[in-house]
Amino acid sequence: MTRALAMVSGGLDSILAAKLIQEQGIEVIGICFKSYFFDEKNAERMSKQIDMRLEVVDFSEEHFEMVKKPKHGHGKNMNPCIDCHAMMMTHAGRLLEKFDADFIITGEVLGQRPMSQNKGALSTVLKTSGVGEKILRPLCAKNLPETEMEKSGLVDREKLMDIKGRSRKIQMALAEQWNVKDYPSPAGGCKLTEPGYSNRLKDLVVNKEDISERELELLKYARHYRIDESCKIICTRTAEEAEIVKKLIASDDLIFLVRDFNGPLTLIIGENPSEKSIEAAAKITGRYSKGRDKEAIVVKYRKGIVENEITVKPGDDEFINGCILK
Structure with missing residues (x-):
């Protein structure tokens, strides 16, 4: 036959x-x-x-x-x-x-x-x-x-x-x-036919040689930002998305949450993030929290069991548009 x-x-x-x-x-x-x-x-x-x-x-x-x-x-x-x-x-x-x-x-x-x-x-x-x-x-x-x-x-x-x-x-x-x-x-x-996903993938390929399956999976979710070559910032948009991203967190990731207001889950992916990247991640986290209109908010961040805090003014539109991977 x-x-x-x-x-x-x-x-x-x-x-x-x-x-x-x-x-x-x-x-x-x-x-x-x-x-x-x-x-x-x-x-x-x-x-x-x-x-x-x-x-x-x-x-x-x-x-x-x-x-x-x-x-x-x-x-x-x-x-x-x-x-x-x-x-x-x-x-x-x-x-x-x-x-x-x-x-x-x-x-x-x-x-x-x-x-x-x-x-x-x-x-x-x-x-x-x-x-x-x-x-x-x-x-x-x-x-x-x-x-x-x-x-x-x-x-x-x-x-x-x-x-x-x-x-x-x-x-x-x-x-x-x-x-x-x-x-x-x-x-x-x-x-690969989606503009947003493609922009994030291009950025990842340009800035990182050894790319993991986890990093490719994370490209499907949240907002993505690039401050410098060493690391990337990922900020969730919804509670449902945050639950998905939680399952993809690795031990080397820095995790950010606003202390006194409801807000997104934010990650820094990459080893040894700079102070500039940490401040940027905090400002991005604040921008999408209930405290976005405050002059200053406290953002907690941790790697493993080590936790720190940073006080920042939430990022404005100009700051966000300057580093987001559209």
């Missing part, structure tokens, strides 16, 4: 591409890649809707190394889409033998994303991945050269599609036809 591996991102297009091939009587196994910047939750939910088996591949460390210096550059933010897709396809190519599969399916649509899904970018991905002859893009196949799978009769080209451009009317109609109702918006999924 013919078998295909479908690269499933968790979005609608990749599930529709897999379903289109299932409709030809071909067995399809979903392959979802997991990294520090995206996970498998949407892919699991989407795969169930078309009754497709899903395998999750964690390539976090290798992927992060590529994100730092992608061969084909970053997109609008920190998203290296061309290199990312090529890396996924390379991994999927290695899985063909493991799952006794004949080819790979992707949900790419010609012209849907101007930078990463034009003809040049799609061709680059094929060449870079090393498994180009095994890749089929069912949703836009009729706009592309015929693949070996179509020429050999493994796949009926006439039953593939010619979708192109940014409109999603055809995909939404297919989703309704196949009863695929629970799907995320096209913009969701990858943290």
